[in-house]
């Protein structure tokens with residue numbers, strides 16, 4: 001009986017020793033990962049990972065743990081209101097492609113605006129992004145000045161409602177003609193000298209007549 005008790009006690013001691021052995025942490029092994037550049041974290045071997053900006057993809061080779069990274073360069077965005085999405089490398093144009101006018105207005109591709117007497121147009125069909133470009137620019141041409149509201153005498157006085165080609169009877173002796181340049185050119189009718197002494201000039205006529 002005594003020997004049985006002793007055996008049981010020994011078994012308990014061995015079991016306790018075994019439990020203790022299990023409680024000892026296993027020896028540390030070096031992490032089986034690749035370390036990404038710029039503190040971007042680790043990648044397990046055999047896996048690939050992206051940098052936080054989404055532009056760099058790295059692969060950690062199984063076994064050798066040799067890391068290969070490929071960086072992506074983004075082309076200039078064809079808009080002035082591009083947005084950066086976390087984890088997506090290249091900026092996108094949520095409102096579609098657009099241009100900026102000299103005055104700073106945004107014009108969608110294919111659209112035009114009038115600004116400071118300029119007609120500005122956005123056409124990105126043949127847009128070639130240049131290095132360091134500040135984005136697509138609208139192409140502007142000056143607008144022709146609005147036509148005057150009438151033709152003017154050489155002294156500058158305008159006759160409202162007249163247009164090129166019009167004749168204007170200023171008085172019975174003066175006829176004016178409006179040129180293409182909206183200028184009234186006036187001609188005074190030359191009257192022959194009357195051949196009598198009791199001449200008169202009828203109402204609305206230029207030259208004197210004899211009775």
Ligand SMILES: *[C@@H]1O[C@H](CO)[C@@H](O)[C@H](O)[C@H]1NC(C)=O
Pocket residue numbers: 153155156157
């Ligand atoms: C300009 O010329 C027209 C035609 O000769 C005349 O009727 C008008 O009074 C003139 N205006 C001025 C401001 O001189």
